[in-house]
Amino acid sequence: MTKQQTTSKYQYVHPDPAGNPEEKLLICPTCGEQLLPADIEAFSTCPYCNTKLEFSNDLEDFILSPLISHWIQAVRNRQTAGRETGYRR
Numbered sequence: 001m002t003k004q005q006t007t008s009k010y011q012y013v014h015p016d017p018a019g020n021p022e023e024k025l026l027i028c029p030t031c032g033e034q035l036l037p038a039d040i041e042a043f044s045t046c047p048y049c050n051t052k053l054e055f056s057n058d059l060e061d062f063i064l065s066p067l068i069s070h071w072i073q074a075v076r077n078r079q080t081a082g083r084e085t086g087y088r089r
C-alpha cells in the first residue's frame with residue numbers, strides 16, 4: 001500500500017523569491033490570509049479568523065526561519081564590523 005505522507009499540512013508562499021528566498025508566509029487554511037511568523041509565534045492563532053493552528057514541525061520551522069536567517073545575518077555583520085573597527089587612522 002502506497003500511502004503518501006503529507007509532511008506539510010500548511011501551505012506557504014514566497015513573497016519575494018528572487019530578493020529574499022528565505023522569507024515565507026503561511027496561508028491560513030481557513031481564511032486564506034497570508035500570515036507572518038510574527039503573527040503566529042505568540043499564540044499560534046490566525047489573527048484574522050482566530051483559527052487555532054496546530055503546532056507541527058513545519059510550523060515550528062516556519063516560526064523559527066526568520067530567527068535563523070537573522071542569526072546568520074548577525075554573525076555576518078559582526079564579522080564585517082570586526083574588520084571595520086580595526087580600521088583607524
Ligand SMILES: [Zn+2]
Nearest residue numbers: 028031046049
Ligand atoms: Zn485565518
